[in-house]
Amino acid sequence: MINKKYLVIYNEIAKQIDEKLWEPDQLLPSEHELKEQYNTSRETIRKALNLLSQNGYIQKVRGKGSVVIPRNKYDFPVSGLVSFKELAEKMNNQTKTIVHDVSLIKPNSYLKQQLQLNSKDQVWQVIRVRDLDGGKVILDKDFFNERYVPFLSKEICQDSIYAYLEGEMNLSISFAKKEITVDEPTEEDQQLLDLDGFHNVVVIKNYVYLDDASLFQYTESRHRPDRFRFVDFARRQQ
Amino acid sequence: MINKKYLVIYNEIAKQIDEKLWEPDQLLPSEHELKEQYNTSRETIRKALNLLSQNGYIQKVRGKGSVVIPRNKYDFPVSGLVSFKELAEKMNNQTKTIVHDVSLIKPNSYLKQQLQLNSKDQVWQVIRVRDLDGGKVILDKDFFNERYVPFLSKEICQDSIYAYLEGEMNLSISFAKKEITVDEPTEEDQQLLDLDGFHNVVVIKNYVYLDDASLFQYTESRHRPDRFRFVDFARRQQ
């Protein structure tokens, strides 16, 4: 299936670490040994190991080797680009999505700026509320540039939009900028969410880009503060 | 100073993009051209370009070239490992640090767990309040494993602890796990911060590791919600 050697090697070792075949704080085999094992060049092994390092599996120590980092299985994959659906499945909770609105609108000036739109571009607006364990705790407002997403429907939004975009529309998401702040609830928040006396909402603004570096989506995800958790893994340069 | 070619090239191009010598959405010179320009091999150029890509400067598009990504100069460097001091300098604000406590303590069981300590290990506890534009809005609680940080003083904590640890102690920080949640204020929060009627604090828990993958610091940074902002840049795998 995958024909990239370094990915095959990365996936194999990552799986072994997940399954604790390598104990935390142990050393992996050296690059030279792995090179022999996988019958490949050292640079290819190094590509795989660098991926493991970037994803928090190992820490490379010069002169010593590659140390396996202690991981909580559920800690890491939360950072980055994660859809509500994936998250819900991971958390194994009772979840429900209520689609309030799916429509093609003329963007106001704020949206125009956020999505870097021309004056005639229209956008798809999707407003959804996420119900977790019987409480409406997340309000998701998605805006898609019509140029990249010509059609949406309530049915698609009920399910996973990303599955549709990537699977059927063949769009390929590559990176996202995220900004997290804590704000006062708006009237909309108060109407659509079960705020239960909370005085703040956590606002996550997401700018999502495609493979060719074009900005195609702006999202605001508004969380009741008790149902918000964000995990990040940061590696210092070099 | 720096004798790594790919870093020199990375820094030079990053600076050029910061200074808008390359316009957003333009293409950089091809890898072949850069290779000639810098009189080096293509793999070295690729290393520099991959760093630029990982740090949100460019997006590489197969068959086309490297597209410069629109950046807000102040957006990006906030993610990852940033000390309060760097942040304060960047934001150019009036800031003040009040050191409430610097002492060597026996860790309670929570700390023991967070820092993965043996039963006889002691920890340095540092409690500081950050005053931004005349309001006490951040409470920083730092805990250092004594094994790695044998000595601290009020003077050191008044300034930048990291400058001391990296400059004088020669410790080298390499990566951190971060967890962000929103909590009720504790009594300590209420006593030490100007909460001004806010009902929540943003809690950032940080686990900081050294070069050799040993955990040496646990930090809780507790922010008044109106003074909190977190920016993240996530690139999808491959």
Next chain:
DNA sequence: GAGTGGTCTAGACCACTAT
């Protein structure tokens, strides 16, 4: 001194985009 990872090279072939 032996073994480790970090950097760098010169060249090859492939997949994709433009025209």
Next chain:
DNA sequence: TAGTGGTCTAGACCACTCT
């Protein structure tokens, strides 16, 4: 078809850690 980035190789030298 020419030009782009993506992958892979085999080899070299260096800086570091361990004993």
